[in-house]
Amino acid sequence: MxxxxxxxxxxxxxxxxxxxxxxxxxxxxxxxxxxxxxxDTVTLVGFGTFTVRDRGARTGRNPRTGDAINIAASKNPTFKAGKALKDAVN
CATH class of the missing domain: 1.10.1220 (Arc Repressor Mutant)
Known part of the structure; x- marks a missing residue:
């Protein structure tokens, strides 16, 4: 949809x-x-919770060259489904 x-x-x-x-x-x-x-955290009772998680800086690899690269820290939005939503889907 x-x-x-x-x-x-x-x-x-x-x-x-x-x-x-x-x-x-x-x-x-x-x-x-x-x-x-x-x-802030946004909670919609019965639906789920939207939060922001901090993702730390880390070292990754360039897939073409194999060289190590530094990946900066970032904030990522996440969603955790509530019980009513989980029950409705299952």
């Missing part, structure tokens, strides 16, 4: 126009992104 299909599904489920549903989806994604940028 891509974003357009997701917006259509939200519009049908919430009885909204596609434009209103698109705004709602964009607002939700924006709010989650903003919270993660600040370092």
């Amino acid at each position: 891509n974003k357009a299909e997701f917006v259509d599904a939200v519009a049908d489920a919430a009885e909204l126009s596609k434009l209103e549903a698109a705004r709602a989806v964009d607002a939700m994604v924006g709010a989650i992104t903003k919270a993660l940028k600040k370092g």
Whole structure:
């Protein structure tokens, strides 16, 4: 399912126009992104939790040459599914 299909599904489920549903989806994604940028955790009970994990600096290998390269530390967003979502999928 891509974003357009997701917006259509939200519009049908919430009885909204596609434009209103698109705004709602964009607002939700924006709010989650903003919270993660600040370092907050976003928990949607029954759905899951969005967090940011720190990934330390490490040494990797260039696959073409085999030379060692330094990979900088970074922050990566992660999602952990909640129990209700896991139960619904299984």
